[in-house]
Amino acid sequence: MFTFAKARLAVLGTGRRCVALRAFSGALRGVASSESNEESSTSENQLFDVIISGGGMVGTAMACSLGLDPNLAGKKILLLEAGHKKEMDRVPETYSTRVSSISPGSATLLSGLGAWDHIANMRCKPYNKMQVWDACSDALITFDKENLQDEMAYIVENDVIVAALTKQLQTLSDHVKVQYRTKVVKYTWPRPYHVSESIPWVQVTLANGKTLHTKLLIGADGPNSMVRREAGIPTVKWNYDQSAVVAVLHLSELSDTESSLVWSTSHQHAEELLQLDEESFVDAINSAFWSNENHSELVETAGSLFRTALSVLMPDSGSARQLPPSVAGIGPKSRVMFPLGMGHATEYIRHRVAIIGDAAHRVHPLAGQGANLGFGDVAYLTKVLSQAAFNGKDLGKSMQHLLEFETERQRHNLPMMAAVDLMKRLYSTNAAPVVLLRTFGLQATNALPPLKEQIMAYASK
Amino acid sequence: MYSKKLARLAFGVLAESTFKCPLTRSVSSRVNAARSLCSWTLCLHHRQKNQLSEGFSRRLTRLNVRTVSQTTVDPAEVRKFQAMASKWWDLQGDFAALHSMNDLRVPFIRDNLLNMHGIQQLGKPLAGLRILDVGCGGGVLSEPLGRLGTDVLGIDPVEDSVRTAELHSSYDPDLRERVRYQACTLEELAEEEAEGFHAVVASEVVEHLADLDAFASCCQQVLKPGGSLFITTINKTNLSYVFGIVAAEQLLRIVPSGTHDWEKFISPEDLERLLESFGFYVEAIRGMMYNPLTGAWSWQQNTAINYALHAIKCKEEPQPGQVWAESENLDKPGRATNYS
Numbered sequence: 076m077f078t079f080a081k082a083r084l085a086v087l088g089t090g091r092r093c094v095a096l097r098a099f100s101g102a103l104r105g106v107a108s109s110e111s112n113e114e115s116s117t118s119e120n121q122l123f124d125v126i127i128s129g130g131g132m133v134g135t136a137m138a139c140s141l142g143l144d145p146n147l148a149g150k151k152i153l154l155l156e157a158g159h160k161k162e163m164d165r166v167p168e169t170y171s172t173r174v175s176s177i178s179p180g181s182a183t184l185l186s187g188l189g190a191w192d193h194i195a196n197m198r199c200k201p202y203n204k205m206q207v208w209d210a211c212s213d214a215l216i217t218f219d220k221e222n223l224q225d226e227m228a229y230i231v232e233n234d235v236i237v238a239a240l241t242k243q244l245q246t247l248s249d250h251v252k253v254q255y256r257t258k259v260v261k262y263t264w265p266r267p268y269h270v271s272e273s274i275p276w277v278q279v280t281l282a283n284g285k286t287l288h289t290k291l292l293i294g295a296d297g298p299n300s301m302v303r304r305e306a307g308i309p310t311v312k313w314n315y316d317q318s319a320v321v322a323v324l325h326l327s328e329l330s331d332t333e334s335s336l337v338w339s340t341s342h343q344h345a346e347e348l349l350q351l352d353e354e355s356f357v358d359a360i361n362s363a364f365w366s367n368e369n370h371s372e373l374v375e376t377a378g379s380l381f382r383t384a385l386s387v388l389m390p391d392s393g394s395a396r397q398l399p400p401s402v403a404g405i406g407p408k409s410r411v412m413f414p415l416g417m418g419h420a421t422e423y424i425r426h427r428v429a430i431i432g433d434a435a436h437r438v439h440p441l442a443g444q445g446a447n448l449g450f451g452d453v454a455y456l457t458k459v460l461s462q463a464a465f466n467g468k469d470l471g472k473s474m475q476h477l478l479e480f481e482t483e484r485q486r487h488n489l490p491m492m493a494a495v496d497l498m499k500r501l502y503s504t505n506a507a508p509v510v511l512l513r514t515f516g517l518q519a520t521n522a523l524p525p526l527k528e529q530i531m532a533y534a535s536k
Numbered sequence: 537m538y539s540k541k542l543a544r545l546a547f548g549v550l551a552e553s554t555f556k557c558p559l560t561r562s563v564s565s566r567v568n569a570a571r572s573l574c575s576w577t578l579c580l581h582h583r584q585k586n587q588l589s590e591g592f593s594r595r596l597t598r599l600n601v602r603t604v605s606q607t608t609v610d611p612a613e614v615r616k617f618q619a620m621a622s623k624w625w626d627l628q629g630d631f632a633a634l635h636s637m638n639d640l641r642v643p644f645i646r647d648n649l650l651n652m653h654g655i656q657q658l659g660k661p662l663a664g665l666r667i668l669d670v671g672c673g674g675g676v677l678s679e680p681l682g683r684l685g686t687d688v689l690g691i692d693p694v695e696d697s698v699r700t701a702e703l704h705s706s707y708d709p710d711l712r713e714r715v716r717y718q719a720c721t722l723e724e725l726a727e728e729e730a731e732g733f734h735a736v737v738a739s740e741v742v743e744h745l746a747d748l749d750a751f752a753s754c755c756q757q758v759l760k761p762g763g764s765l766f767i768t769t770i771n772k773t774n775l776s777y778v779f780g781i782v783a784a785e786q787l788l789r790i791v792p793s794g795t796h797d798w799e800k801f802i803s804p805e806d807l808e809r810l811l812e813s814f815g816f817y818v819e820a821i822r823g824m825m826y827n828p829l830t831g832a833w834s835w836q837q838n839t840a841i842n843y844a845l846h847a848i849k850c851k852e853e854p855q856p857g858q859v860w861a862e863s864e865n866l867d868k869p870g871r872a873t874n875y876s
């Protein structure tokens with residue numbers, strides 16, 4: 076079985092509009108709302124050391140990671156998830172449409188949590204080679220490890236990851252509690268300085284009326300994070316004028332070969348694609364892979380000239396071009412669409428609050444990095460909290476260790492996000508000058524193995 | 537200056553009877569600055585070089601500004617801290633440097649205790665140990681130690697500070713169980729709790745005390761045999777005057793003006809000698825440095841300004857004859873452990 080991931084950079088759709096929204100709340104760090112009618116001593120069952128809001132891949136991984144850390148043994152941790160528990164005794168026959176590319180760094184984290192074994196037993200696909208080609212020219216770039224023996228990364232269904240992590244969480248049930256089907260309606264923030272008669276903890280009010288307190292709130296509640304919004308953290312975000320259509324494909328090369336598709340295109344085209352019946356949809360995909368309608372004479376000539384020049388200079392560069400596959404059919408009922416955008420929180424932390432995963436940074440799926448950035452946050456925040464606990468610090472109060480988390484992760488995430496955004500913009504147009512630029516760029520990068528290795532190393536962290 | 541010294545000399549002779557063992561102190565500041573780790577035998581050699589010792593008997597007097605009283609508490613100091621009692625937990629306020637010093641002193645205490653006792657329990661590495669925090673103030677150091685699992689008793693003569701500490705720790709159920717505070721002096725406590733503690737911590741305290749001998753004696757009483765004594769304080773050097781008093785108090789306002797009195801600072805050698813005379817073995821001395829730009833502390837080799845000291849109460853009562861024999865063994869070059 077031989078499946079490899081494709082990142083579709085040529086978008087069949089024109090016109091992009093970026094809307095930059097700067098949401099400045101004007102709030103000072105630490106919005107306070109002291110409840111003077113609250114009892115001054117909270118009942119001990121309801122005071123947690125850490126509450127994680129949001130039980131997706133990143134939130135559940137965070138709960139597992141904190142639960143397994145030896146320095147945090149004995150701390151009370153709670154995970155709140157609005158959906159139901161995702162358990163998977165057997166992997167379902169049909170593949171689910173939402174998948175993620177898991178880098179080796181994230182795979183290391185997951186295996187440290189003991190979840191990777193469950194994932195491997197359920198379903199995951201390592202891939203060794205990645206090929207990216209341009210719709211408007213013949214330029215392409217391939218990423219692969221030297222001998223094609225080592226895996227570049229893994230494609231895993233999101234449901235499988237969450238189910239594996241949930242299974243691990245069950246083994247930690249003595250000090251990590253999970254509450255499913257729990258919606259939070261309000262967060263109340265403490266004052267950063269000590270005032271008598273006011274509770275110094277974060278207060279979380281649930282839809283069922285219960286109130287919980289915590290020393291540190293971790294927001295892992297996705298791109299429209301309520302934690303981030305309520306904390307008044309300014310976010311730089313814009314919507315790409317695109318939606319992604321995801322589907323499971325049956326390829327015609329060998330029988331029983333399935334592949335996952337993520338097609339980023341304009342909203343209108345995405346809706347049209349969803350309306351098509353199966354056959355027409357398959358035709359649309361095939362024509363997108365194979366058509367030359369966007370190639371112009373100029374670009375083709377220039378492209379092939381450049382390629383000849385490169386092959387003279389560096390005869391060994393580039394591996395053999397793999398032709399795109401032909402799609403035979405799609406999985407049943409598997410087409411979904413979701414809007415795409417970019418978002419970055421300017422601060423990842425506040426007094427007694429930290430945000431991780433998509434709540435802190437949201438990227439275009441074209442590079443397969445969204446989940447990996449989130450797992451990177453999980454690993455680093457756990458390390459920071461573990462050290463703080465070993466030094467006897469109050470986990471949420473000392474901004475010093477939380478700041479360390481923010482600085483380190485922003486340093487890692489921002490360049491990645493900028494690169495992904497640049498790629499997206501570069502490939503969103505058919506204009507000849509831009510096409511030429513990206514053709515040359517792609518071919519030149521393809522001819523430089525050290526550069527490709529650097530890119531792969533950065534993306535594998 | 538010399539007439540002051542002579543007056544204290546005379547006064548000190550009269551007070552000699554309060555000491556358990558003969559105590560010598562090198563008078564010349566040049567010898568002080570030599571900073572060699574002195575044991576009894578080494579001091580004998582130094583004394584021979586000392587000008588004042590010519591012709592005198594072995595018993596030289598102590599040079600100190602503290603009135604020799606039976607109590608460690610200095611009323612002037614109490615008044616000073618009374619005024620600041622509410623500001624303990626303002627992280628950007630007068631006590632900010634003390635909060636950031638936790639980054640050094642908590643690992644110092646924790647690691648030395650772990651060396652002696654081993655990790656008790658995951659998540660609470662120091663569980664089951666009892667620690668006395670002398671001069672706890674607002675509980676700045678007591679709380680982290682409590683979170684590491686120890687049973688902490690924090691004492692301070694300033695009642696308002698103790699109340700601030702109690703209020704601050706009352707919200708956290710973990711701390712409520714493990715950290716207790718009492719507004720009393722060390723002497724009062726020593727009568728009740730003989731050999732009750734695994735460790736005593738006196739951080740930034742000895743430079744505010746009236747009588748160091750009484751302090752050392754009380755520490756010796758409350759500690760279990762083999763128990764640890766942790767002290768952080770400021771050295772008495774020209775450098776500590778420039779940085780600790782002039783720069784810190786007057787120029788940079790890291791601490792409020794008047795917090796420290798240079799005359800009350802004590803050098804590590806003198807402190808070591810004092811503690812050894814009360815049956816302690818000084819296991820480590822490390823220098824600390826404060827960076828006013830970053831607000832962070834760091835370890836350093838040089839003990840010229842701030843230093844931390846770890847001493848262990850010897851398991852047997854030292855007899856006068858035995859003191860010499862023991863110190864022969866202790867006289868090893870480069871004894872201070874090299875922490876990285």
